[in-house]
Every structure is written in C-alpha cells, then in structure tokens.
Amino acid sequence: MNNTKSERAGYWFILPWLLGLVIFTLGPMIFSLILSFSKWDVITGVESIQFVGLDNFKAIFHDELFYQSLKVTFIFALVSVPLFQVASILIALLLNMRSRGMKFFRLIFFMPSVIPAVATSMMWVMIFNPEYGILNKALAWFGIQGPAWLQDPSYALGALIVMGLWGVGNTIIIYLSGLQGVPEDLYEAGQLDGAGPLRKFFSITLPMITPTVFFNLIMGIIGGFQYFTQAFVMTNGGPLNSTLFYNLYLYNKAFMEFDMGYASALSWILFLIIMIFTLLVIRSSSFWVHYQGDDQND
C-alpha cells in the first residue's frame, strides 16, 4: 500500500482543486498583475491590451476618489473594529456565565449574522429613514430630532457602523470559545489571592484571550477592505462619497467604467494594504499576545 506508485494516485484525487488553482487563482493572479500595468478597453478584443508601465499606479496616486475611499475604509475600520471588540467581549463575558437560558441568549445574539447582507441592508434602510424609520421615532420620544442618517454625509458612515454593531454575533461566538478555553484553576488561584472581578478580568481573562483579539483585529481590518454589499445597496457610496468604501470604488472602476487596468491596479494595492496590516499585527503580536503553553504550534 505504501509504494510510491500508489501514493502518486493522490495527484488524481486533488486534481480538481489543482486545476482550479491554476484556472481560478494562479492564472487570474498573473493576468491581473499584467492588467495592472496595462490599459485595456474591454469592449475590444484581447489584442488591444496596451502595456503602459506604471501609468495606472501614477494615476491612482493622483486620484482624489482613491484617497477618499481609503479614508472612508480606514475610518470605518478604526472606529468599528475596536468598538465591535469591546461590545463582543462584554456580551461574551455575560454569555459565559454559568446559568440557565444562556443557550437562548446565544441564539438571539448570533441570529443577525446569519441574515443575508442584502436583507439586513434593506431592513436598516427602513430603520434609518428620517421620517418613518423607527430609530428617529425612538429618538423623538426623548425629544431628540434625529438626523437624516443615510442621506446626510456626516452621518452616513456612522449609520453603517451602528448597523455593523447589530451584527457582531460572529465575533461574540469567537470570543465565547476563547473564554471557554481559559483554565478554571487560574480564576481559582485569583480568588485565593483576593482578586475582585475587575482585577480577574484584566489580569487573567484579557491576557488569556489576546490570541482571539489578535485574530479579530486582522479579520476586522480585512473585513473593512472587503466591505461591499451594504454600501452598494444602502448608499451606493453617497452622499458626497461619504461611504465610498475601497471595494465599492474598485467595483465602480471595473464594472461601471470598465477600466480594467486601473481596477486591477487598485486590487493589487488592496492586496498590499491587507498584507502590510496583517504582517504588522503579526509582528507586533509578540508584545501583547499571550499564547497558552505551546498552543501556537497547532
């Protein structure tokens, strides 16, 4: 059974994936790299691809909308990532308490994250409606005149962040499994040393769940750069480009203006940014991430 000939049969079994890797990943990556240095009006055939060197990148660095989309994406990530982490940790801590009904609460908090993004978006367009949306109606009870949310350039991005907070169920579940991995004897030792609940949280829980925080940080940054459906459906980047997320801008360049070379260059910049941030978080992690035992090698 272990002769090399029969081991080679393994290639046949991974063949579908291997073909897919070439057709749908490696091939497109090379093509995309070529495109990012080219100008191509898609309507004409492949022959009209024109090598233009760094022109696309030069144009991008003078493109105001490019900077606007970076700004929108970074503001979103910088505000929402920490906000979502704090909210998720708080809820996960509550859900981690041993008492009845926690399964039920866990279901409720997780529910929004299984709802299709389009449906969530439609729902919140209605909620944010300045005249008959429930949010402004609720604010009116407190005598507050709510803003026009999605129609107001200074509130639209904030509105999307608020909506995101509603769907942090995923993150809560990740923290919950992180919390369940904290050994009970640490808390018992803390108890013996007379640590109060706050002290226990900052000296035991938080250091023990930093790998989870680390994971969510990376995913949050990546998520910001991939944000699309909600922005497309709810605001389409407006008003006044105040919600022009990077991915939306990339889509507009590729599929509205059919500037495939330019859009490909944008996609490589996106890749680079995600890589840099991921590496940055990984490199800095040794300062603040605590791994329990040798778990990091698993």
Next chain:
Amino acid sequence: MQKIQPRFNLSQLIALLLLLGGSAIVLVPLLWTISTSLKTPAEVFGSAFWPTKWQWSNYADAVTAIPFFKFLGNTLIILIPVMIGTVFTSAISAYGFARFNFRGKRTLFLVLLATMMLPSQVTLIPTFLLFKQVGLTNSFLPLVLPAFFGQNAFNIFLVRQFMRGIPRELDESAYVDGANRWQIFTRIMMPLSKAPLVAVSIFTFMGVWNDFQGPLIYLNSNEKYTLALGLSMFKGLYNVEWNMLMAATILIMLPALILFFIAQKYFIEGISISSAVKG
C-alpha cells in the same frame, strides 16, 4: 456551598438585565421589520409599532410585484449544483491530502492554506474577463463552475482535518479485501465524513444564498437575477412600497434563519474552527 450569597445573585441579576437589554436591541429591528411588512401603506408612515390589522396580502403582493418565484428558481439553479460540486470536490481533495504521500504534498497544502488569505478582489476582474472572453457572462455558469474545482480552501481543510482522524486500519483492511482507492473513497471515507460534509453544505448554502457581488457582476438581465440581487433591484426599480419591500426582505431571511435554528451547532462550531485555523 448551598449558602445563598446575595452579592452573587445581584451580579447575576445585573447580567440578566444587560442580556435582556441587548436581546431587545437585536430583536426590535427584526420585529419592526415584520410589523412593517404587515402594515398598510398609510400605517407605515404612522407611529404605531404594530398594525391594527395584519395585512398578510402584502406577502402575496410582494411575490408578484417582484418575480419572486423566478428569482427563487434562479437561486436554486445556482445553489444545487454549487452544493453538489463543493461537497464532492472538497471531499475528494481532502482525501488526497489526508491519505497519500505524494511528492510536493506539503508545499501544495501550504499553497492551499495561503489561498485562504488571498483577497477575492485580486482574482475577481481577470476571472470575469475570462468568462466574458468565452461568452459565459449573463449565464449561471461563472457562479457554478468554480465550485467543481474546490475553490473554497477552507472546506477542503475542514474535511481533511476530519479524515485524518479516521483510523487508517479501516482503509487498509478494505485494501487487503481488494477495494481500490476510489472504492475506499466512495464507500468508506465519504460516508464516514458525513459530519464535516454536512457542515460544508450548510456553509455553502449560506454563501450562495447571501452572495451579492457575484450575481451582480455576472447577471445583467432581470430574468436571470437571484433573490439577493433581485431584492436590491426591487428597491431601485419600482416605486417603493415599504410594506412589500419588507415582506420580501422577511421571505429572503426566512430560509437562512430556519437553517440556522435547525443546524445551529454547525454554525457555532464552524466559526470557532475558522478562527482556530486562521488565528
């Protein structure tokens, strides 16, 4: 230990109140969407939370105002082959990685893991151009074909991890009994890997049901739209009647929510595993 500790009970009570408050924040928007879907247009503008009389006819109107069943059919035409393709190719590739020691396996497996990190935007444009070049845009094929080439590395990883836990004695004794590799795969490994394959099917269902950007890019004519895409277009194309729009929104949420309640275990485990893999 049985002594009542009042401080403990107080913190329990506060926690319960916080959880109830949080749940209300989650549930009120959903309940309000349901109530809006049952209101008359006049009531939508009013301030009452619930309608005076539940207008179930909004749902009938919604499914005719947007070609709901047409869009549902389109979604299923994509969904069913994608599920079959994904389950089969993740199983077969996982088997190859779990049970054979061919040359370059480690490298290929690392490449597989690396593809999980690649943002889809990088391959989006060239893949679109590829399909455009062969004349397949505005068809379901670009949304279906990649599934037959194991283009979701996480699924392969998930099934491969599980298969590695199946005792090797099982396939070896079958091999001694004269079964070939293919038979070992179809008769032993596939049936034994039911649990991760069910998980893969559920994730795939959710992925296709939720997918928006894919159909948006590839499908240009209304009669090809999926539900997710159709719903968003409904908002733009027609003179929006909020009650009907919310009825359609509820209808699209429903299958995802039902699947979640039936198979919650898989959702929660899936998320924990994916964070363990990538973290």
